[in-house]
Amino acid sequence: MPPSDGWYLLGPFIAVALVGFLGAIFWRMGLQWTQAREDPLRELYAGLAIFGEAEDYGLLCPAAATDDPDIVEEIRTLLAAAGIRSTSAVRPDGRLLVLVFPEEVDEARRLVGGSPAL
Template identity: 65%
Template sequence: MATSDGWYLIGPLIAVGLVGFLGAVFWRMGLQPTGSTGGEPDGLSIFAECEDYGLLWPAAVTEDPEIADEIRRLLADAGIRATSATRRDGRVSVLVFAEEVEEARRLAQS
């Protein structure tokens, strides 16, 4: 095929058209990019809902990291594995596995 008759442009034009079509479909579905404006995110945002810790559940939430460490030590003495995570609002969550969350909450309240 000779390069002078313009057939070499068909592949790139199809690719650009397909990307544009998919972009329009995703835009219509509401999958717009969300920018961090400091307030509530607009559109679809994966992390806009609640904080997700995977298999771990919050057993206690406190403002002071030292109190969170004390709770972790108390749970460790009871044989419950625990870790802590700082939330977006600055508070500290003590996290345990789901099957131990009730016992951990009971121990943390006492």
């Protein structure tokens, strides 16, 4: 068969058509249920999927909670001056948390104990 008669295009065309067909089947079987509005499990999929619960912050523990972002920055500055690494996160209810590692959580809570954030 000479390559000029068009048969060389049949293989790639079949491959693309097969991938498209399989993609449509997998989309229909696997992704459609996540887009349903009446899905009772929809709320579980909100946010990052790596966290098992909404209040799970991985290796970090909350040391302080507040509603004011300025107070969070003051607490983080205080903790940084004491040599404690910290970060902040937003809870689902909108409150702000200051998070530290578990081995430093007691010391961090003692430092911010007089803070209006707690």
